[in-house]
Amino acid sequence: MSDNSNGNGGHSLRWLRRAVSVPYLWLLLFFLAPFLIILKISVAEPIVAQPPFTPLLEWGAAGFEGIRVTFSNFAFLFQDGYYGIIYLASLKMAAIGTLFCLLLGYPMAYYIARQPAQRRHLLLLAVILPFWISFLLRVYAWIGLLSNRGLINEFLLGIGLIDRPLPMLYNDFAVYLGIVYSYLPFMILPLYSNLERLNLDLLDAAADLGARRWQAFVDVTLPLSVPGIIGGCLLVFIPAVGEFTIPALLGGADTLMIGRVLWDEFFIARDWPVASAVSVVLLLLLIAPIMWFQRLQSREHEAGR
Amino acid sequence: MNEAKPSALVQVREVTKRFDGATAVDNVSLDILRGELFAILGSSGCGKTTLLRMLAGFEQPTSGRILIDGVDMTEVPPYERPVNLMFQSYALFPHMTVEQNVAYGLKKERVPGAQIRERVAEMLALVKLAPLAARKPDKLSGGEKQRVALARALVKRPKLLLLDEPLAALDKKLREHTQFELANLQYQLGTTFVVVTHDQDEAMTLASRIAVMAEGRIAQIGTPAEVYEYPANRYVAGFVGNINLIDGRVSGAANGRLTLRSDALDAELAVACDDPGAVNGEVCVAVRPEKITISRQPPEGADRNVVKGIVRDLGYFGDQSLYRVRTKSGAVVQVSAQNLRRSAKLVVEWDDEVYLSWDVGSTILLRS
Numbered sequence: 001m002s003d004n005s006n007g008n009g010g011h012s013l014r015w016l017r018r019a020v021s022v023p024y025l026w027l028l029l030f031f032l033a034p035f036l037i038i039l040k041i042s043v044a045e046p047i048v049a050q051p052p053f054t055p056l057l058e059w060g061a062a063g064f065e066g067i068r069v070t071f072s073n074f075a076f077l078f079q080d081g082y083y084g085i086i087y088l089a090s091l092k093m094a095a096i097g098t099l100f101c102l103l104l105g106y107p108m109a110y111y112i113a114r115q116p117a118q119r120r121h122l123l124l125l126a127v128i129l130p131f132w133i134s135f136l137l138r139v140y141a142w143i144g145l146l147s148n149r150g151l152i153n154e155f156l157l158g159i160g161l162i163d164r165p166l167p168m169l170y171n172d173f174a175v176y177l178g179i180v181y182s183y184l185p186f187m188i189l190p191l192y193s194n195l196e197r198l199n200l201d202l203l204d205a206a207a208d209l210g211a212r213r214w215q216a217f218v219d220v221t222l223p224l225s226v227p228g229i230i231g232g233c234l235l236v237f238i239p240a241v242g243e244f245t246i247p248a249l250l251g252g253a254d255t256l257m258i259g260r261v262l263w264d265e266f267f268i269a270r271d272w273p274v275a276s277a278v279s280v281v282l283l284l285l286l287i288a289p290i291m292w293f294q295r296l297q298s299r300e301h302e303a304g305r
Numbered sequence: 306m307n308e309a310k311p312s313a314l315v316q317v318r319e320v321t322k323r324f325d326g327a328t329a330v331d332n333v334s335l336d337i338l339r340g341e342l343f344a345i346l347g348s349s350g351c352g353k354t355t356l357l358r359m360l361a362g363f364e365q366p367t368s369g370r371i372l373i374d375g376v377d378m379t380e381v382p383p384y385e386r387p388v389n390l391m392f393q394s395y396a397l398f399p400h401m402t403v404e405q406n407v408a409y410g411l412k413k414e415r416v417p418g419a420q421i422r423e424r425v426a427e428m429l430a431l432v433k434l435a436p437l438a439a440r441k442p443d444k445l446s447g448g449e450k451q452r453v454a455l456a457r458a459l460v461k462r463p464k465l466l467l468l469d470e471p472l473a474a475l476d477k478k479l480r481e482h483t484q485f486e487l488a489n490l491q492y493q494l495g496t497t498f499v500v501v502t503h504d505q506d507e508a509m510t511l512a513s514r515i516a517v518m519a520e521g522r523i524a525q526i527g528t529p530a531e532v533y534e535y536p537a538n539r540y541v542a543g544f545v546g547n548i549n550l551i552d553g554r555v556s557g558a559a560n561g562r563l564t565l566r567s568d569a570l571d572a573e574l575a576v577a578c579d580d581p582g583a584v585n586g587e588v589c590v591a592v593r594p595e596k597i598t599i600s601r602q603p604p605e606g607a608d609r610n611v612v613k614g615i616v617r618d619l620g621y622f623g624d625q626s627l628y629r630v631r632t633k634s635g636a637v638v639q640v641s642a643q644n645l646r647r648s649a650k651l652v653v654e655w656d657d658e659v660y661l662s663w664d665v666g667s668t669i670l671l672r673s
Binding site for chain 1: 361362363382388396400409
C-alpha cells in the first residue's frame, strides 16, 4: 500500500519536474538559441557571400582549422560616436514616452480600479480592445490624423483656429504620440492589477490617523503601487527602446532610433555582423533594468513571507 | 438641542443612515460616558459597523447629530476628529515598520520629531512591542499585529477609541488573554473605548455597558448583568446567552404577580409583574438554564415554578452538566447544573423522569 503510494508520489513529482521545465525549454528554444546565433554573427566579419558573414568555425582541406572571432564590430560601435548618440537618443525617447504613459496611465488605472466590478470589466475591455486591430494599421492610421492635410489640421483650419497646418507628423512629437498610444495598455494593465488589490482599509486608516485624501495617496497608495509602476514602465520602456515601426512610419528624417539603424544595417548596408553587434549591445542595455526589477521583486516576495 | 451632560462624552442623537433605500441605522440615540468601555453588540448586518463608521467619520448620517465632548462632529471629516479607530483587519501599513506605523498619526499632526520618538517608544513599551519596532507588519504574528494597531490608534491620545471586532482575528486562547489586557489598558489610560462585536462573551467580559443592536435599532442598553438578567425583549433574551423561551396565555393576576398557562410545558407558571392588570392575552416568559434546578423528587419550597419531563440529552462537562428535558407535549427545556458534589455516578441519567423548578423571581417576563 505504502509502496504503491510512494510510486505514485514519484510519478507525480516527475510530472511536476517536466511541467516546470517547459518554460525553460521555451526560453532555450526561442530566446537563447536565437541570441546565440546573433552573438555568433556579431563576432564574424562581413563578406559578400550567402550568408554575408564569415563562419565561426573554419573548415579547410585538412578539416577543422580553428575558431574565428573578431570584436571589431563592437569596437566599431564604440569608436563611431554615431551609434552612441543613437543609443542615447533611443533610451531618451523611450524614457520620455514611458513617463508620459505613466502620467496618463496611472490616473486611468486608478479610476478603473475604483469602479464597481461590472464597470471595471467593461473599462478593461476598452483598454485592450485596440489589440484586435493590427498594430501596423493603428500606427498607420495616425498619419491620416496628423498629416498636414489630415483630419486634425483640416478641422483646425476649417474653424479658423490656425491659418497654417500644424507640423504634427514626421517629427519627434509624432513618435512620442505613437509610443504613448501604442503602449498605454501595457502601462495600465499592471498598474490596474496592483491598484485593484489595494486594501481600502489602509486609506481609511490613514484618514483616521489624520491624513487628508491627497496625503493618504502619497503616503499609502503611491508607495504600495511601486511594483505596478515598475512593471508597467518596464513593459513600455523595453519594447519602446527597440521600436522600429513607430519611428519608421511617424518619425522624421532626424528621428534617430536604434530600431531604424538595425533595419538599415541589415537590409540596406547588408552588414549583418554590425547589425548583430548593435542588437547584442541593445540587449545588454535592456537586461540591466530587468535584472534590477527581478531583484526588487524577489526581495518583495521574501518580505511577503 | 440637548445640553451636554458633563459625563457623556459621546451623544448620538436620532441618527439614521440609509444606503440606497436600505436603512442600516434607524433612529439611534445613545450616550457614551467618559472613561467607560462601551460595547455595541449585534449580529452581522445589524448596523453596528455603520454606527461605528459614523462615529469615526467615514460615513455621514442621513439625519441626526453626533456630538463628541459637546462639539457637533456630524460633518467633521475623520482626519479632524479626536477619535481613532482600530480596524478589524488592523489595516497596518505594510510598507512601514512597526515604529513608522505608530508614528504616522503623530507625523500627520505635525508633532515635533523628538516628541514623536518619545511617545512612540512609550506606546510600544506599553503594548510590549519595543523589541519589534523595526519589523514590518508581515513579520508579525496576529497578536502582535493587533497590538501595533492598538498602539497606532492610542498614540494620538484620542478622546474616544473605537475598536471594530478587536479580537475576532485572534485564536481562542490568545483572545481570552488579550481580552483582559485590553480591559486593563483601558483602565490604566482612562480613555473611552467603544468596542463593536458580534461576540456576546467578548462584550460581557470587556464592557461596562452594552448596547444590543438589531435591525438598525438599539434593542437594549445596560450593564452586562442587566442585559443578561433583565433582557428588555425577546430578541435580547435570545441573543445574549442561552435561554428557554416559553409562550403562554395569561390566566390570572394578583399581588404583583401574573400567572400564565403554558400548553407546551403543560404547566401553570408565575412571573413577577409590576402592573399585572395591564398584561393579558398571549405573553412570553423566559428562564435561563442555570436558574433551573433538576431533581428526581418533587421539589420543596414555595414560590417556584415546576415542570415535569424526561431527560432526552445529557452533556457532562466535568464542572457542569447540560440537560435537555422534554415535556409531555414535546417542548424541550435546557437546564445547566453545577456538579457541586464529587461523584462518579450521575444523579440524573438519560430517560429519567425529572422535575424542573425555578424561582418565580428568576422568571423573565418579555413584553415584546
